[in-house]
Amino acid sequence: MAADELTGLIRYLGQEDWQECFGEVLGDHIGPALEAGDISFEDLAEMIGPDVAMTLWGCAFEDFLGQDWDDGRNFVDVYLKRRSWKEGPRNSAYMRALKASVMSLYEVSDIRPGQSLMARDLLRGSDPVLVHEGTATRTLEQWDRIAARLVPSDGKTILAGGLLAYSRGACEDLAANLYRALRKRRGKAEFPKVDTQTLRELAPMFTLTWLFRTLEDMARQMEGPALFNGDGEDLVFHEVCFPLAKGVTQKTVADVLDGIMALRPENRSFWNWLKEPMSDPVRKAGRDENGRFLRTEMDDGTIVLGTLDLKGRQLRLQVNSKERAERGRAMLQVGLGDLVRAPLTQIMTPTQAMEDRVTHGREVSPELQIPSEEEARIIGQMLERHYRQVLDEPVPALGDMTPRQAVLTASGRKKVAIWLKDIENTTVRAQGSGGAMAAYDFGWMWHELGIIRLRK
Secondary structure, three states, X not given: OOHHHHHHHHHXXXXXXHHHHHHHHHHHHHHXXXXXXXXXXXXHHHHHOHHHHHHHHHHHHHHHHOXXXXXXXXXXXXXXXXXXXXXXXXXXXXXXHHHHOOOXXXXXXXXXXXXXXXXXXXXXXXXXXXXXXXXXXXXXXXXXXXXXXXXXXXXXXXXXXXXXXXXXXXXXXXXXXXXXXXXXXXXXXXXXXXXXXXXXXXXXXXXXXXXHHHHHHHHHHHHOOOEEEOOOOEOOEEEEEEEEOXXXXXHHHHHHHHOOOOEEEEEOOEEEEEOOOOOOXXXXXXXXXXXXXXXXXXXXXXXXXXXXXXXOOEEEEEEOOHHHHHHHHHHHHXXXXXXXXXXXXXXXXXXXXXXXXXXXXXXXXXXXXXXXXXXXXXXXXXXXXXXXXXXXXXEHHHOXXXXXXXXXXXXXXXXXXXXXXXXXXXXXXXXXXXXXXXXXXXXXXXXXXXXXXXXO
């Protein structure tokens, strides 16, 4: 249903005392967020964009249409009693359907851009419903979650205008808020079961949860995401340059480096500094689990702590944390002794490193780029090798059970299905619909674990 088909209804807000009634509902939907940030609706529109702000307005308006006031009046009923002759049967039927609708959280699948999608109600537990939709299907991805209203129209089910794309973080917030509002203890299910009438009463929760999470995410992005290496150390790139002492040759230094157990040579001028096999990476206590961890491994799974490059009259150690720089410097000074002079260290944050890459033109040249088909094949092999190993490794989201162990119980199978959907959705979202990783088919994992029936 196009927005202009509700134009008459929206204009009617200015009649009688309806504007005041709607103001109460709008305040329920966004007021707490505005108060928390000490901002106006205009400020909010500037922060998140006018189109997004109007979507929030639309969520409140659709909620308002279904409310009955103390005098027993309903906005839609009053409007159609006076103006239905002007709207015609089709618009009138849609307005009544919108009045009866409730917002819920849906998981989308089988998306056909510009045509349709399947929507499964995560709160009322129904089977997926075919939804005819043109606009949203061009931006949604498999297993995305949306807060929306499904409305019957001309024999089909369509989406109302107030649609909010829910991130995984927002879903977690919503689940916690629902359990709290329903005064239920957090159960095994991801979300509590909610009946239609309760959903009608909790409509503002969907808008507020989305809005608070969005504003928090925006604030974090302005600060920049927390970045750590595999040991939980702050990600800061260090390049430690050791000048060779007078009269010392590259061959002499290379011979010594070949004898250091922690170094694995690639050739006579390049070495990987590897983590000892028995020492497990330990993330530092108190690290934000929402931070991003960067870990580099060899083909055999051995963790790479840094690299050494012997070029000209310099030996360069490159690592990604202050702690590794100090350990590497000490290791080389003990091993090389008088063969090198006092080192010089260059420090660069991840942001500075990216800026330096662009400034100095260190992008991959066109002639060195891999053809898209070959890239997809290589990435596919890499992902399959990785996830075949993951199937037999403990997963925190599964209670530190392996996926193969988790699927042995009914509750475990549900957790594994959620975990797999999250992997698929995150992969597509990270690469974009045209990325090489987006083409990878995770279907084999569902078959391998025997839960393909849950992929709906």
